Amino acid sequence: MSTPNHHPGEDLLWDYHRGALAPGMALAMQTHAETCPHCRGDLRLFDIMGGAMLEELDGVAMSNNALDLALARIERPEADEVVETVRRPAFLEGFDLPESLKAVKIKNRHWAAPGVWMAPIELEGAPKGSKTYLMSVKSGLQMPEHTHRGREITVMLHGRYRDHKGRYGPGDFAMCDESDQNHTPSMEGDDDCLCLVVQEGPIVPQSLIAWILQPFAGI
Amino acid sequence: MKDDSLGPVITTPEALIARIAQSRDRQAYAQLFTRFAPKLKAFVMGQGMNAQEAEDLAQDVLLKVWRKAEMFDASKATAVTWIYSIARNLRIDAARKAKRTRELPEDLWQSEPPRPADQQLADSQSVHTINGLMETLPEEQKTILRLSFYEDLSHGDIAAALALPLGTVKSRLRLAMTRLKTAMAALVPGDRV
Numbered sequence: 001m002s003t004p005n006h007h008p009g010e011d012l013l014w015d016y017h018r019g020a021l022a023p024g025m026a027l028a029m030q031t032h033a034e035t036c037p038h039c040r041g042d043l044r045l046f047d048i049m050g051g052a053m054l055e056e057l058d059g060v061a062m063s064n065n066a067l068d069l070a071l072a073r074i075e076r077p078e079a080d081e082v083v084e085t086v087r088r089p090a091f092l093e094g095f096d097l098p099e100s101l102k103a104v105k106i107k108n109r110h111w112a113a114p115g116v117w118m119a120p121i122e123l124e125g126a127p128k129g130s131k132t133y134l135m136s137v138k139s140g141l142q143m144p145e146h147t148h149r150g151r152e153i154t155v156m157l158h159g160r161y162r163d164h165k166g167r168y169g170p171g172d173f174a175m176c177d178e179s180d181q182n183h184t185p186s187m188e189g190d191d192d193c194l195c196l197v198v199q200e201g202p203i204v205p206q207s208l209i210a211w212i213l214q215p216f217a218g219i
Numbered sequence: 220m221k222d223d224s225l226g227p228v229i230t231t232p233e234a235l236i237a238r239i240a241q242s243r244d245r246q247a248y249a250q251l252f253t254r255f256a257p258k259l260k261a262f263v264m265g266q267g268m269n270a271q272e273a274e275d276l277a278q279d280v281l282l283k284v285w286r287k288a289e290m291f292d293a294s295k296a297t298a299v300t301w302i303y304s305i306a307r308n309l310r311i312d313a314a315r316k317a318k319r320t321r322e323l324p325e326d327l328w329q330s331e332p333p334r335p336a337d338q339q340l341a342d343s344q345s346v347h348t349i350n351g352l353m354e355t356l357p358e359e360q361k362t363i364l365r366l367s368f369y370e371d372l373s374h375g376d377i378a379a380a381l382a383l384p385l386g387t388v389k390s391r392l393r394l395a396m397t398r399l400k401t402a403m404a405a406l407v408p409g410d411r412v
């Protein structure tokens with residue numbers, strides 16, 4: 001199996017490590033890291049560095065009864081961990097979803113155009129105006145031309161596409177922003193595309209068809 | 220309590236965790252707590268928690284070490300790396316007031332099926348020397364690491380704090396990471412980092 005070629009930058013990796021990303025971005029990072037040994041290695045390196053920094057630090061004294069409290073707490077029975085099972089919608093049967101997406105609530109899909117569906121992902125604490133969804137595009141189609149306000153992340157799950165920056169396959173992490181004018185990704189190969197998309201701001205459609213699609217797509 | 224003749228002086232935190240995993244050794248836990256709780260408290264206070272929150276977090280981290288001790292794999296990580304990763308997760312949870320801990324890659328250090336193409340990041344032997352390796356980094360890179368880890372700043376914040384371009388901050392961090400990886404790889408012949 002080939003590993004991804006397109007990766008998030010250091011700054012995103014760092015913000016992911018320290019938990020500073022909004023839920024959609026964090027989900028995109030987690031999904032990418034799951035298939036990317038390179039970024040997993042970087043994240044582990046952050047833990048190794050953090051451990052070393054922790055080791056090096058002079059402690060701040062704990063309160064007098066801290067050890068007694070600690071020794072008492074380990075005697076208490078552990079509350080059962082609540083494992084919430086998330087029901088997977090029927091339309092995702094047969095898709096080999098990464099672990100990161102098995103734990104999130106995926107709502108029903110809607111058809112944005114013939115051959116194009118989108119399924120919103122519900123994330124607690126997602127900032128207003130941001131959107132996270134799964135998108136499937138039938139092979140051979142071209143996405144509506146659009147520009148971005150704010151960043152848009154795409155993590156490929158299945159299939160391949162190409163845009164002005166390069167070719168993308170499973171696991172690849174693609175980020176677009178305002179500087180990517182008139183972004184027109186097109187699908188490659190015989191497989192339908194499935195990807196995770198995170199938008200920090202609304203997409204601005206450039207073509208008539210995209211304007212027509214907008215109310216359906218909720219973008 | 221068990222007898223003290225086992226000699227706490229030479230006991231590594233890895234051995235303490237192993238004793239907890241094998242026999243729920245409370246004396247080992249007390250030693251581990253005494254060694255790491257104050258450091259954890261200091262660490263998260265530097266990142267902005269108040270003394271009480273920091274103390275609670277240190278308690279929770281070590282409680283988790285007690286409960287998950289059998290999941291610790293010394294061939295994958297040192298004890299301090301593992302403890303740090305638990306602290307990181309709990310701190311983020313606390314910040315989000317989230318009920319669930321699933322979103323974050325907590326299991327980064329738990330067993331993972333071997334993948335041939337995977338980067339084998341340093342086994343615990345090489346990790347032991349990571350402090351020594353970090354000492355060898357140029358001061359300008361160490362400064363970035365200190366601001367990153369001890370003050371929990373983004374690269375944008377660090378750029379502002381040091382009046383440097385963002386690209387310089389990112390590239391210094393990348394240089395430090397590459398240097399550490401290379402040095403760690405050299406310590407473990409045959410291990411790709």
Ligand SMILES: [Zn+2]
Pocket residue numbers: 004006007008032033036038039040
């Ligand atoms: Zn990557």
